[in-house]
Amino acid sequence: MAMPTVSAPAWARWSSSAAVLRFLLVAGAFWLAALVLWQVGRWDLAVVTSGLGAAVPLVVLYATVHARPRLWVLRIAGDGTSIDSMIRRALDGGGVDAVAPSSLPPGHPLRRCGAVLRSSRFGCMVGWMGSDRPPHPAVPERPAILLLLPEGEETAELEALRDTIIRSLVG
DSSP: OOOOOOOOOOOEEEOOTHHHHHHHHHHHHHHHHHHHHHHTTOHHHHHHHHHHHHHHHHHHHHHHHHHSOOEEEEEEOOOHHHHHHHHHHHTOSSOEEEEOGGGSOTTOTTTTOSEEEEETTTTEEEEEEOTTSOOBTTBSSOOEEEEEEESSSOOHHHHHHHHHHHHHHHO
């Protein structure tokens, strides 16, 4: 039996499922309204509502996805202290401040992290959840999860930071 290959860690763009659920809810509401209008004999409004049901949910989906912050996720093996030192080395330079995750507003993507650092140099926040979290029955061995949240537009410096973090993990 061949040994399974372990792929190198790679950053992935994270997106919430809330946008898709909102799309389905809005589309379902329009189509239900069209069916009700059809049953009460308002065929003209039913046609308009079904047309809106085809277009409006796409606009809502687009607006919801682009209104959310861009969040990058990296699953890595390691404990909290090694991740902390590795991130501080990668953020090398001034302007690195620790942020209490509980001080972030409710619903913030980094609020559930064990530790969060803000870098004014790179214009981003980096948070991580260590592998020391309680195991879940479905996933007994959980890797640590590293989250990178840009506070502005994506820049070449942020891409270089992501590459630096990957290089520090691999070698």
